Amino acid sequence: MKSFTQQHTGVIIALLILTAWASLLWFLLHWEVSFASPLTYLAVLVMTHLYTGLFITAHDAMHGVVAPGNERLNSIIGTITAGLFAYNYYGRLYPKHHLHHKHVATEEDPDYHGGNFFLWFLSFARQYITIIQVLLMAGTYNLLQLWFPVENIILFWMVPAVLATFQLFYFGTYLPHKGEHEPDNKHKSSTQGRNHLWAFISCYFFGYHYEHHDKPYLPWWKLYQEKDRLSGNS
Structure with missing residues (x-):
């Protein structure tokens, strides 16, 4: 019988990312x-990485793998x-991603x-x-100025969200799908070379993109195992 931690690993990891993001931002x-x-x-770079983690968690929720078998909890976490990532709306992201x-x-x-x-x-x-996102960001920016210095808001709340957007696009969309793919590449996706440390730092293993398209039911923190398996290193 699986332990509580094994049964709820996805939720625990999601909460860790949420807690790390909120705690560091507050500090x-x-x-x-x-x-x-x-x-x-x-x-700034650490906050960028945590912002990326927020979106990757929302992405995993779209695939139902944050809380497997619990659609409501997946939707809540997603x-x-x-929403914490620059007011993205999960209900709009979900159909587009599928x-x-x-x-x-x-x-x-x-x-x-x-x-x-x-x-x-x-x-x-x-x-x-x-x-609507732009207006909400502008309104929140002006509200935060009532309590925090402008340079802190820009450096640690706004800039990391912008950098993470480019990071997600570059490593999770542009690099894997640009150019021509072999006819037998059914997912029309390339993949990063096997380097788990860089793959995690760059985009939470989403550079292993062919592996994600091939097995979308794997959470981000298991993609390196699939990379190992396909590389013959398991």
Whole structure:
């Protein structure tokens, strides 16, 4: 019989990411910023990584693997984590992401664009960034100024969300799906070389993208195992 931890690993990992994001953000909003200190820029990178973790958690919820067998809990966690990432709306992301899996790298794929990096990113942004999000971000920015220094808000709340958006797009959409793929590549997806540390740092193993499309029921923290299996290193 599985232990409680084994049964609820996805939820525990999601809560750890949520807690780390909220705790560090709260600390950094109160922190005295020094632009001469390398710790400031390291803090921005760590917050960027945690923002990426929020979205990856929401993504896993779309596949029902944060809380397997509990659709309601998956939706709740997905809604919270997507919302904390610049007010993304889970109910809007969910159908678009499943269209991506169903029609990968075709005209019906909302994530796909045949142009260069910048045109592709603009197409991607039009699909997922809404006026309501921008207004909510602007309103929250002005509200946060009542309690926190402007430089802290920009450095640790706004900039990491923007950087994480580019990170998710580059490693999770552009790199895996750009260019031509072999006819027998049914997922029209490439994959990063096997380097688990870099794969985690770059995008929570989503550079192992063929593996994700091949087995979308695997949570992000198991993708490295599938990479090992396909590489003959299991």
